[in-house]
Amino acid sequence: MNNLEVIKLSKVALANALKTNRFWQKTGNIPFTKSKAEWLLRNERMEDDDICSILIYDTGILISYILMIPDIVKYNETNHKVFFSLRWWVADKFKDSVIPTYTRSLSFQEVNNKVFIKFVGKDVQHFYKKQPFKELFPRKRYLILFKIDSKILVNKVKALYVFKPILKTIDWASLRYTTFINRLKIKKHKSISYEYLNYIDVNSWNFIQKFCNDDLIPKTQQYLNWQLCNNQYVQTQKKTKVNSYCLAFSMSSHIYNLSFLIKKEGNTIGFTSVLIRSKEYIVRYFLCDDSNFKYCANAIMESFLNSGSSMMQTENEKLGAFIKKRYLNIHTNETGLYALTHNDLGIDFQGLSLKEHDAHYV
Structure with missing residues (x-):
């Protein structure tokens, strides 16, 4: 680690990096795609000097990376600037070095400890327990599987690798079966229709707004159009040789945001x-x-089946419990989650709630 380069990426620096193609000239890991970088710059709540990422390179190779989204939370009728920490990645080779702690500590310092972490992975919980953070907003995440996942089985039982072709057939068959049964379970209502959206217009926003008035993160029509914009994703073809891996999870052979109104x-x-x-x-x-x-829960299940997906994830506990109980699934994993805020943020958040759509940027 004799040739370390530490980059503190502000809005201005990110804009300059896009102009010079700074992070996308080489193969290997990239912090985010150009599309994601452009999306970050369109965040109206991000000021020119706000830091959105910390990058550490060793001899030109990215070895540590943190992604943050500047946003605001509303408390006591006042808006407070916070930085939602989304991604903390370290190359395997450096996980047992000082690099992880250094990167994380530097990110705190650069945003004056105004840090809010919505998701805390099990592998980093021990780190935060030693830091001045408090736990809040306990909730549950439902991960509902509608097929037998051969990858999980093979990873758990290595001896099953030789049966991988057979297991893939079982994968396909199990999804076909659950899809068939669940289509029969969906109650059809001729009065129900859908309006698909590429853009949140005024009429759509008038409906959405009444459900967001008490959100921790204030919402506007412009904010939703930024948050849900499909231009932040890069879709690749499966057989295309992709020379880089996006650490922000915004590049895939099949990735897009689907939004729709449910009408009766x-x-x-x-x-x-x-x-x-x-x-x-x-x-x-x-x-x-x-x-x-029930009309809307059935609508989302119909959408799920039409998408060809095999796994549904939600933090809406009422929705998750309904889908789990009503529809045939292979396995449901219910995971307890909590958020973390730095003590220096100076907000106790008492009486507030963190909703599924708050700080859901990925």
Whole structure:
């Protein structure tokens, strides 16, 4: 580690990096795609000097990386600037060195400890327990599998590798079976229709807004259009040779955001937005009132089946419990989650809630 280069990436620096193609000239790991970088720059809540990433290179090779999204949270009718930490990556070779701690500590320092972490991985929990952070917003994530996943089986039982071709057939057959059964379980209503959206217009926003008035992160029509913009993703062909790997998970052979309104007799009763990435169906927004919940939950299940996905992820506990109980699935993993905020942030967040769509940027 004699040739380390530490880069503190502000909005201005990121814009200059795009102009010079600074991070995308070589093969290997890249912090984010150019499309994601352009999306970051369109964040109206990011100021010129705000740091959005810390990058450490060793002899020109990326070895450590942190991605942060500058945003605001509302507390006591006042907006407070925070930095949501999304990604903390370190190359395997350096995980037992000082690099991970140095990168993370530097990121805290550069944003004056105004750090908010929505997802805390098990492999880094020990680090944060030694830092001045407090746990809050306990919640549950549902990961619902609708097929037998041969990759998981092979990883757990290496001896099964020789049966991989057979297991792939079982994968396919199990998904076909659950899809067939679940299509029969969906209640069809002629009065229900969908309106698919590429852009949140005024009429759509008028419906969405009433569900977001008490959100921890204030929402506007412009904010949603930025958050859900499909231009941040890069879709590749499966057989195309891709020379780089995007550490921000925004490049795939099958990736896009799907948003639609759910209507009953022509009147809007729900809004949902999901990220479809490979075989993942990740719920970001699921908005409706209790009286229309079942209509909207069935609508999202129909959308899931039509997408060809095999796994649904949601932090909406009511939705997750409904899908798990009503529809045939192979396995449901319910994981307890919590968020972390730095003590220097000076907000206790008492009486507030962190919703599924808050800080859901991926």
